[in-house]
Amino acid sequence: MTEMMSLTKYEHQVLPELRNQLNQSESVEDVKKFFIATVQELLSLATEGSLSADYEDISLVPGQTPYYSLSSRLTDNDAIKALADSDLTAVLKRLAEQASHRHTHLMKNNTKTNLKIKNH
Numbered sequence: 630m631t632e633m634m635s636l637t638k639y640e641h642q643v644l645p646e647l648r649n650q651l652n653q654s655e656s657v658e659d660v661k662k663f664f665i666a667t668v669q670e671l672l673s674l675a676t677e678g679s680l681s682a683d684y685e686d687i688s689l690v691p692g693q694t695p696y697y698s699l700s701s702r703l704t705d706n707d708a709i710k711a712l713a714d715s716d717l718t719a720v721l722k723r724l725a726e727q728a729s730h731r732h733t734h735l736m737k738n739n740t741k742t743n744l745k746i747k748n749h
Contacts, residue, residue: 634715639674640723643667647724651731660735664689664728668697668721675717680708689725691732696725
């Protein structure tokens with residue numbers, strides 16, 4: 630039986646900053662930007678700096694489980710393949726869930742704000 634590598638220590642390093650950024654985000658674009666930057670940092674930590682993910686390689690997909698998407702350029706990368714026996718997908722899913730919840734909240738708020746503006 631193979632031993633699963635845990636990336637939760639890296640999750641704990643990036644999570645406080647992501648939460649702080651999500652709390653301060655004012656638009657859905659902020660949420661996406663902060664989520665992508667956090668995943669880039671997580672992947673860099675997990676691969677000991679051997680992988681530098683581009684902004685376009687990571688997407689937040691609210692409303693669609695697992696709430697994120699990685700490009701084939703990333704998923705085909707040897708550094709990511711080396712993490713196949715890790716909890717990377719679970720960590721990414723947890724980060725994406727938080728970002729997705731904030732995204733949904735801001736979308737609802739944006740709709741209410743726009744309705745108020747139109748009615749005045």
